[in-house]
Amino acid sequence: MLGLEGIRVKKVSHTDTSIKLYVTTAKKAVPCPSCGNHTSRVHDYRNQSFKDLPISGKHTLIILRKRRYICTCGKRFYESYDFLPKYQRKTNRVSAMICDQMAKSIPITTIANDLGLSPTTVSRTFDFVSYPKITRMPKVLSIDEFKGNAGNNKYQCILVDAQKKRILDILPDRRLEHLQAYFRSIPLFERQKVKYFxxxxxxxxxxxARDFLPNAKIITDKYHFIRQVTWAIENVRKRAQKNMTPSVRKYFKRSRSLILKRNHKLSMDDKERLENMLLYHDDLRTAYLLKEKFYSICKMDKYSLQRKAYNDWIKYAESVCISEFKHCIKAFRNWHKEILHAFKYGYTNGPTEGFNNKIKVLKRVSYGFQNFNRFRNRILHTCNH
Known part of the structure; x- marks a missing residue:
């Protein structure tokens, strides 16, 4: 029933929350670790207590009557067991259960309470799990940062294989000098495998990417350049509201979703409400047309038409002279090539943002991490399990 080979149960003691099993094993001849000769001569006994998996929802404590043998060479030694590592007070399958539970986004205290262990024991056991630094680079490499507050650094960096949707590594810092040292340590022939960044x-x-990934085409994540247009039209709306009466200003603020939502997704009633809102301000009406046109460009299938429409959009946005769009246009000019790559190749940071959400959940249920290596291993264990 226990599934522990060679165990004989002599006595069982129950409480409301735990079960104690008093067990022993059959006497047998064992090899001496010093001279290699077999001996069955027992020198003395001692009781060793260790944890096992819960039985019927109760914590299980096994008390094993352990033999210490003596050899003809004078060496005294304890018998060994397949299910119990040396110097450990829990079975192998408890350690395996800890690693299995740590792959879930649940607190360490919950795992400890379920297994009848201390949170320190669970953490110390999981420290034996280690994920090495990546040795092979993917075809599509995605990079982003997240707020981890681990290892005395506010932000950590995440590297993701955007094609296979798996985390490659977690870096303790996002600063340029740290990233340079990290990529410099990767062989050049591996870095040359990256085609898209x-x-x-x-x-x-x-x-x-320019310094260390010579064959990579840099792609700006779609979300980050689309939101430039969203921010611009939001700022136009806020400027337009300043000269409105309090009741109209409150209506505009509560109905901001009508301006941000795609026109073809609005109902007929919402379209009428939107038309009335756009009549209040000329710049807001122009900004809305710019927003709709840009969103339509992002949905085009043919790259040659998309590229031409995108360049025409920038020229038109410059010609209308809306101050809130100046920053947006400047960003588009600075990242012109990288944005066109996003249209052409279609890769995004979507998988990376998904992993960032999982990391936020993990960080929240764990009440944060101080030890970066433990944080890194937990992320890789949870997200790639």
Missing amino acids: VCDMWKQYAQI
Whole structure:
């Protein structure tokens, strides 16, 4: 029933929350670790207690009557067991259960309470799980940062294989010098395998790709350049509201979703409400047309038409002279090539953002991590399990 080979149960003791099993094993001849001769002579006994998996929802404690043998060479030694490692107070399958549970986004205290262990024991056991640094680079490499507050650094960096949708590594820092040291340690022939590098609109990431990934085409994540247009039209709406009466201003604020939502997704009533809103302000009406046109460009299937429409859109946005779009146009000019790559090749940071959400959940249920290596191993164990 226990599934522990060679165990004989002599006595069982029950409480409301735990079960104690007093067990022994059959006497047999064992090899001496010193001279190699077999001996069955027992020198003395001692009781060893260790944890096992819960039985019927109760914590299980096994008390084993352990023999210490003596050899003709004078060596004294304890018998060994397949299910119980040396110097451990829990069975192998408890350690395996800890690793299995750590792959879920649940707190360490929950795992410890379920198995009747301390949180420190669970953490110490999981520390034996280690994920090495990546040795092979993917075809599509995606990079992003997240707020981890681990290892005295506010932000950590995540590397993802955007094609196979798996985390490659977690870096303790996102600063340029740290990223340079990391990629410099990877052999050149591996870095040459990267054909596409997906990142947000942070200059350091693009600089890393230019310096260390010679064959990679840099792709700006679609979400990060589309939101430039969203921010611009939101700022136009906020400017337009300043000269409105309080009741109209409140209506505009509550109905902002009508301006941000795609026109073809609006109902007839919502379209009428939107038309009335756009009549209040000329710049807001122009900004809405710019937003709709840009969203339509992002949905085009043919790249040659998409590229021409995108360049025409930038020229038109410059010609209308809406101040809130100046920053957006500047960003599009600075990242022109990388945005066109996003249209052409279609890779995004979507898988990376999905992993970032999982990391946020893991961080929240764990009440944060101080030890970066433990945080890194937990992320890789949870997200790639």
